[in-house]
Structures are given as C-alpha cells and as structure tokens.
Ligand SMILES: [Zn+2]
C-alpha cells in the first residue's frame with residue numbers, strides 16, 4: 035500500500051489517499067474536491083470508500099461533492115460526529131453514510147482497516163490501523179495532540195485515547211490529521227502528551 039498525503043484547504047488538514055494497486059481509499063478529503071479528484075485521476079486510483087477520522091469541516095468539506103460524483107461510494111464516519119453544524123459532516127447530503135464502530139474491521143480496496151474509537155478531540159474521533167500505518171486524525175499529532183476545547187471535546191476521554199494509542203504493541207508509521215507524519219515510537223519518546231503514559 036502506498037500512502038499519498040495531500041494537505042488541503044481551508045486549514046491544511048491532511049487528506050490521505052491509500053493506494054493498493056488500482057484500488058484505494060480516500061481518508062479525510064478536506065475542502066478541495068477537485069484536488070482530490072485530480073489526484074485520484076493522476077494516480078489511477080478508483081476509490082472503494084471515503085473514511086473520516088472525524089466530522090470537522092476542515093476534514094470533510096469535500097465529502098458532499100465527492101458523494102455527488104460517486105453516489106455509490108460508502109462514506110464511513112462515527113455516529114458521534116454526525117452533526118447539524120454547517121460544514122461539519124451530515125448524513126443528509128451523503129446517502130451512502132455508514133457508521134463506524136469501535137473494533138470493527140473494514141475490508142476495502144484489498145486492505146483490512148481496523149477502527150479504534152478514540153474520542154477526546156470530538157465525540158466520534160476514530161483512528162485507523164492498516165498494515166504498519168496508523169491514521170490518527172486530530173487525536174495525535176507529531177509531538178502534539180488535537181484540541182479538546184471545541185464543542186464535544188473532552189480532556190478525560192482524550193487522555194484515555196492517548197493512553198490507548200501509546201499502549202498499542204510495536205511501532206507504526208503515524209499519519210496525523212495535520213502536519214508531518216511521524217512514528218509511534220518517536221511519539222512515545224518525544225511527545226510530552228504520550229510520555230505521561232508509559233506503554
Ligand atoms: Zn478536528
């Protein structure tokens with residue numbers, strides 16, 4: 035599997051295209067549907083699904099346009115982040131919405147993707163594990179973490195979610211929702227928010 039990172043407007047959230055031969059997944063399409071469509075075209079990637087780490091507008095703005103382009107394409111989001119806030123994820127424009135749940139494994143595009151429900155940044159924040167890759171949305175960043183002061187954020191839940199990530203067995207390549215990729219070992223060693231939870 036190849037991972038392509040596209041930082042997209044309006045706030046530079048990372049969209050990831052997970053490519054497995056001619057198939058793939060779109061993770062957090064940000065707010066630039068035309069950029070995502072062009073990248074899929076350039077890569078020859080036929081998406082099997084859209085996965086959302088959470089429902090905030092900077093990660094999901096392109097979903098409605100992509101759902102119009104590909105009405106059959108399933109869009110996975112945790113029900114905790116289905117919102118009525120304009121711009122955030124709403125199922126109303128996305129008939130193919132499918133709810134994520136803790137512990138489920140999705141078999142998509144020839145990949146097995148395990149869902150970790152990791153609330154704290156938002157009620158429905160999820161991380162995705164596939165192969166040696168961990169996609170952390172706005173839960174874990176390189177040497178930092180996501181905010182907990184937005185509506186639905188919760189410090190206690192964030193602490194539990196971070197502890198859980200720190201305790202995952204082995205190392206992973208970590209692809210966060212903003213800024214540069216990192217590794218779980220590097221975060222265990224250098225991220226102050228993870229260091230308080232020896233794994
Ligand atoms: Zn967010």
Ligand SMILES: [Zn+2]
Pocket residue numbers: 047090092093172211212
């Ligand atoms: Zn974000």
